[in-house]
Amino acid sequence: MPGRLAIYIEYSKPRVWWLLVFIGFGGAILAVNKFSLDNILLIVAAVISVTLGSMGAEGLTNYIDLDMDSKMERTKKRPLPSGAITKKQALIFGYSLAIMSVVVLLAIRRLIAALFMSVGIFDNVFIYSYMLKKVSPYSIIYGGFSGAFPVLIGWYTVTSAFSWLPWVLFFLVMFWIPVHVWSLAYRYRDDYKKASVPMFPVVHSDRATAIAISLSALFLIVFSLTPYFLGLYNLIYLIPVAVLSVPIVVFSYRFIKNPSRKTSFSLFVYTAPYLTFVFILVIVLNLLRMFNIF
Numbered sequence: 001m002p003g004r005l006a007i008y009i010e011y012s013k014p015r016v017w018w019l020l021v022f023i024g025f026g027g028a029i030l031a032v033n034k035f036s037l038d039n040i041l042l043i044v045a046a047v048i049s050v051t052l053g054s055m056g057a058e059g060l061t062n063y064i065d066l067d068m069d070s071k072m073e074r075t076k077k078r079p080l081p082s083g084a085i086t087k088k089q090a091l092i093f094g095y096s097l098a099i100m101s102v103v104v105l106l107a108i109r110r111l112i113a114a115l116f117m118s119v120g121i122f123d124n125v126f127i128y129s130y131m132l133k134k135v136s137p138y139s140i141i142y143g144g145f146s147g148a149f150p151v152l153i154g155w156y157t158v159t160s161a162f163s164w165l166p167w168v169l170f171f172l173v174m175f176w177i178p179v180h181v182w183s184l185a186y187r188y189r190d191d192y193k194k195a196s197v198p199m200f201p202v203v204h205s206d207r208a209t210a211i212a213i214s215l216s217a218l219f220l221i222v223f224s225l226t227p228y229f230l231g232l233y234n235l236i237y238l239i240p241v242a243v244l245s246v247p248i249v250v251f252s253y254r255f256i257k258n259p260s261r262k263t264s265f266s267l268f269v270y271t272a273p274y275l276t277f278v279f280i281l282v283i284v285l286n287l288l289r290m291f292n293i294f
Contacts, residue, residue, distance in 0.1 A: 007079050008085070008093060010078075010079055011078070011085060011090065011093070012054075012058050012062075012093075012097075013062070017051065017058055019275075019276070020050060020054040020147065020150045021050050021051050021150070022279065023050075023150040023151050023154070023169075023275075023279060024046055024047060024049075024050030024151065024153050024154040025043070025154060026169070026283050027046070027153065027154025027155040028042065028046040028047070028157055028158050030155060030165060030169075030282060030283065031154070031155045031157075031159040031161070031163075032290065033290065034290055042108070042157055042158045043157075043158065045104060045105070046154045046158065047154075049105050049113070049157065050101070050150045050153055052098070052104065053097070053101030053102070053121055053153075056093075056094050056095070056096065056098030056121070057094070057124045057125055057146070058094075059093045059098075060094035060095065060098065060125045060129070061124060061125055061128075062078065063080065063087065063090045063091055064129045064130050064133075065133070066080055066081060066087070067195075068195040069081045069195075072191040072194065074188055074191050098125075102117050102121075105117055105153075105157065112160060113154075113156040116152045116156065117149070117153050119145075120145070120150070120153070121146070123146040123149075124146035127143070128140070128142055128146065129143075133197065134196070135198065136198065137199060137200040137202070138200065139199075140177060140181045140199075143177070144177040147174070147177045148171070148172075148173035148174045149170075151166050151169045151170055151173060152166055152167075154166075164230050165282075168223055168227055168230070168232075169223075169282070171223045172220065172223040172224055172275070172278065175217075176220050178200075178212070179213055179216045179220060179271050181199075182199070182212065183267055185200070185201045185202070187261050189202045206259035206260075209259065209264075210256045210259040211256055213252075213267065214252035214253075214256050214267070217251075218248075218249070218252065220248065220274070221249070224245060224274075225238065225241060225245070233282070236285065237282070240281065241281065244277060248267070248271060248274070251263070251270055251271075252267060254266070
């Protein structure tokens with residue numbers, strides 16, 4: 001049984017959903033003005049729901065991507081294409097967790113959060129994976145919505161109050177996703193070409209790809225700095241974010257000037273933890289505010 005469980009966890013792409021869960025957790029923490037048992041339980045509910053929804057959605061997208069994953073060297077050893085689990089098992093796993101994620105939110109009467117969860121799963125599974133991934137080089141732009149929804153799900157699980165902060169972070173995640181996915185696709189574009197998946201780096205020139213990825217990276221910086229200019233945080237937030245944003249500009253410039261796997265991967269490696277850092281920073285600052293330290 002433990003071995004079987006490990007297979008299903010691997011199938012759900014934990015390296016993808018752990019970040020989505022962290023983003024959802026961040027959105028929930030940011031919505032808390034003071035700790036109470038009710039708030040703690042709502043944070044737990046948000047984490048459980050986002051975990052179930054992310055694992056379920058990834059399971060369903062893996063089912064849709066079976067043919068593609070079977071052809072790509074990077075993915076052909078995943079549980080479904082390797083035969084570790086059957087198509088029926090994969091489908092039941094994905095649907096069950098996706099439905100449960102919405103049920104959890106409905107059970108605690110968090111209708112806005114349940115709506116965002118439903119739309120996020122629909123966008124990821126149907127719009128991105130089923131409709132666009134194999135036909136449009138711009139599919140990840142539409143799929144980026146689903147990756148950004150966890151911060152709103154976390155926020156609206158805890159509170160119904162409006163704030164610009166979760167929405168700014170929503171767009172921050174949205175612009176991080178093309179940088180992350182397209183940079184990786186650029187490195188493995190032969191694999192995507194072999195599988196007939198028209199990712200942006202596959203169908204466009206090196207220079208056009210470098211410009212598109214770098215432009216997304218610059219928007220990533222813009223939205224990471226926006227909380228300061230909206231008056232949500234002071235220089236304690238601005239300075240570290242601004243300092244850590246400088247290398248993104250440098251790596252983007254190098255990528256545009258000399259498009260290559262090396263310059264692309266440098267941008268990928270640096271921006272990968274950037275999103276996590278911004279979320280850790282806002283979470284820490286919010287905790288300090290709650291305890292009247294900041």
